[in-house]
Amino acid sequence: MALLNTTGLQGGKQKIWAVGGGKGGVGKSLVTANLSICLALMGHKVIAIDLDLGGANLHTCLGVPIPDKTLSDYLAKRVLSLKELTTPTPIENLSIISGAQDDVGIANMKQMQKSKLLSKLWELDADYIILDLGAGTTANTLDFFLAAHQGILVALPEPTSIENTYRFIKSIYHRKLKMVEDFLEIGPLIDQAMNAKISQNYTPSDLIRQVTEIDQTLGSKLKMEIAKLTPKLVINQVRTQTDVDIGHSMRIICKKYFGMNLDFIGYLDYDATVWQSVKKRRPLLLEYPHSGLVNKFDQIVHRLLNI
């Protein structure tokens, strides 16, 4: 993801990955937990952060009880440094920072708190920081997604989840447009392009074309910034080849409609080992190392690492 200096993220050595998606129960925490474990097993130092404030359960997917200190304590200034929140997990190289257990949802996090949190991530001793964003498209969730180096979307192959995923993509597109607008000071130009829209089938990618017609230089800058938006897509709970194909269709539609490169990086089968491991409160990859999903997670991590 592109880092405009509006995000508040500093240039540390850490790579930040964010896992999001339209709705709850699609497997965001499963993906966050197991991508973190894969990276840790490869020898990287990893911190998984549960930003699903209000619905935090990442700790269960990682096989740890609710840590004593959570992000609530940090946001309420009972704990002054993020470092104090890191709790080790049974997996070497992997720690967790747990989300709030009260109702302080991420939606309610103040702009200052969000910027502070983002700017303090670099103080953590980690190679990779993986954010479990929780459900929804609130401004804060979108900003964390956009600030990360990799933004990963998890979707189920069913209409409600697909709709929610498109809604999420549309929201990050508009959020990004707003950031670029302020950054390039092209608000009036975008308004002009918006006013010029005539057709019913006007798509966001038409907007860029329209801006380019008015001002070629700014139009291509805008196009470049939007092209930096390359969210990754994982389809979870796959049962048939048709389910897998949904990932490819979504990639094509995204390109056509938003001019955005959605990168379909893999799928995960529907597998009983997932809920069996959740019931045992044990990490899937450790409890069922021979599960077919292990290879799938491995492939996804390799795609994300560009290996």
Ligand SMILES: Nc1ncnc2c1ncn2[C@@H]1O[C@H](COP(=O)(O)OP(=O)(O)O)[C@@H](O)[C@H]1O
């Ligand atoms: N690939 C899968 N196969 C079987 N069950 C799954 C799979 N992925 C998720 N689940 C089930 O869905 C539940 C919700 O997953 P979770 O990762 O907690 O979703 P989210 O974080 O998006 O709310 C899990 O507890 C598990 O029972």
Ligand SMILES: [Mg+2]
């Ligand atoms: Mg979750």
